[in-house]
Amino acid sequence: MRPQACPLAAGENGVSELRRDPILRRWVIIAPERTGDLSPRRGGPRVEAPGPCPFCPGHEHLNPVEIARVEHGADWRVRVTPDRHPLLRIEGQLGPRGAGMFDLMNAIGAHELVTDTPHHTETWAELPVAQMVRLLGTYRDRLIDLRRDPRFRYVLVLKNRGAVWSRYQHAHSHVIATPFIPKRIEEELSGAREYFRHKERCAFCDQLADTLRTSERVIGQRDDFVSFTPFASAYPYETWISPVAHAADFGAVSDAELTPLAELLVDTLARLGKSCDDPAYSVALHSGALDGGDHAEFHWHWELVPHLGHELGMEWATGIFSNPVAPEEAARRLRDALPP
């Protein structure tokens, strides 16, 4: 008998929980409820689920609970609904507790699904700027709302495009509130705090000043916003978009600022699509921690990374990244990808 491909826990083992690694001090979501996460190893993109798309206009009854919506005339343009297979559940208390030497708590948080656009397959690079403004405003407003919940310590915004592991084909993104500060963000915060202790300056501001001075790694600018490839880019064509002026909190972005930011984000993704043959990519917002205690040290930014099939196992094993495209070269190609 051919063994079933990686069977999953089920039944009485089926309740998600948060477990803390005692050495790396990192919370892991043990999520046996998300049985769809192990996609077939040798498979291609997941096929569309049969039946009407629950995210397309006219099918709202298939996805009825609405956390937020943005309207334009009589129609909605952005909807926020609960994820139907949430990584973290909104109801309940954290209940932190020990188990022998180990620490765990309940898998509590928020996992919201954002329908980016009424159009089923529209990508971020194709969005009209006005629609990207609506979407960015939605993220800002969800961040402001979710941080009122005292159980949460971080809100992340994440867009995956073209990934084989996506559950839904309709253009969507995620807003996830966590009861801990995610490891990667904690590293960024603690690095920025240490830099500040040494210099009494924001590390991100210094990085931006150096980047703008040499300009080799700049891709584009709109008003106060700049897109660039970081000096120590861990991934080929890794790109950040950031305000030049110091700002820790994406929740404080004004409506007026959303337009140039949206323009630059759409423009950068179009350049990435042209340079890299329309790759799968991930985009994530990095904003300060929810308590606002990092006002001087942190600097919000969006990080974009295309998924180019470049992996060595080494990243997993050691955290060493090897990037075959110098960021100066990536920036040059992205600048040249679209005529002005």
Place this chain on the structure above:
Amino acid sequence: MRPQACPLAAGENGVSELRRDPILRRWVIIAPERTGDLSPRRGGPRVEAPGPCPFCPGHEHLNPVEIARVEHGADWRVRVTPDRHPLLRIEGQLGPRGAGMFDLMNAIGAHELVTDTPHHTETWAELPVAQMVRLLGTYRDRLIDLRRDPRFRYVLVLKNRGAVWSRYQHAHSHVIATPFIPKRIEEELSGAREYFRHKERCAFCDQLADTLRTSERVIGQRDDFVSFTPFASAYPYETWISPVAHAADFGAVSDAELTPLAELLVDTLARLGKSCDDPAYSVALHSGALDGGDHAEFHWHWELVPHLGHELGMEWATGIFSNPVAPEEAARRLRDALPP
């Protein structure tokens, strides 16, 4: 014109260097010389290079420089040769220097390719125990040799199997010496040191004691060695193999210990293959830092992770891991995979 898939830096931009991320304090290898690393995005496994395999017996002249070999009678069983597309180069000085606010140095290190077996497609799960003993002894001896070089601060051993990004089809693994302690290892070292400061006990020893006491996450034991799934497994079917007795340095393993370790490693991989339908996987050695200053705090172990197509982009964006298979369930299935 259809754009070329993610063009690479070349020509005058082609020299590798190490760049330090000023916020995350992580060294990244910017490696434009490794132009083969971006495999076709939608492609399957890389095709075999045309011509005779340079790693098969009889073709040694295609891969002539030999760093080490293990013989059995008149034949070699393991060969160690320089990687022909090294991530890091052995010749030269580090030359650490600044560039504006940034820090960089030359991409110096060792990158050795280990031919695991004379048999072209033999996997680790298929290796006779005597051959795995030769291989483990080779890693130990390379570790001892490479740490004599004062430029190096860590030696990593890494095996990737079935990965689409592999350059070679012949069964092989990597020994890589780095002039910095890799981020993931540094996190493990610093976590273990902090635990030791609190308790004056090794965190890994405590973890093992708890794991053996409950036994839910134990897969198997041979003499003093145990294979188990960690409490906060970040990946489905993540497995560690470790000595139960405290030991920081894999370089100090005796010949007599290699046999039960090899038995347990081969057995665990066979179980993984049976449970998970012969998955791609990575295996990495975690040993102490080269200066030996972590003798009391660290505990060497091998980490095994199958690549099951389970990715969310979230790991990249935030360092949050979501694992749909509880480690108790993974251990149970691995225990049951092969009859005793």
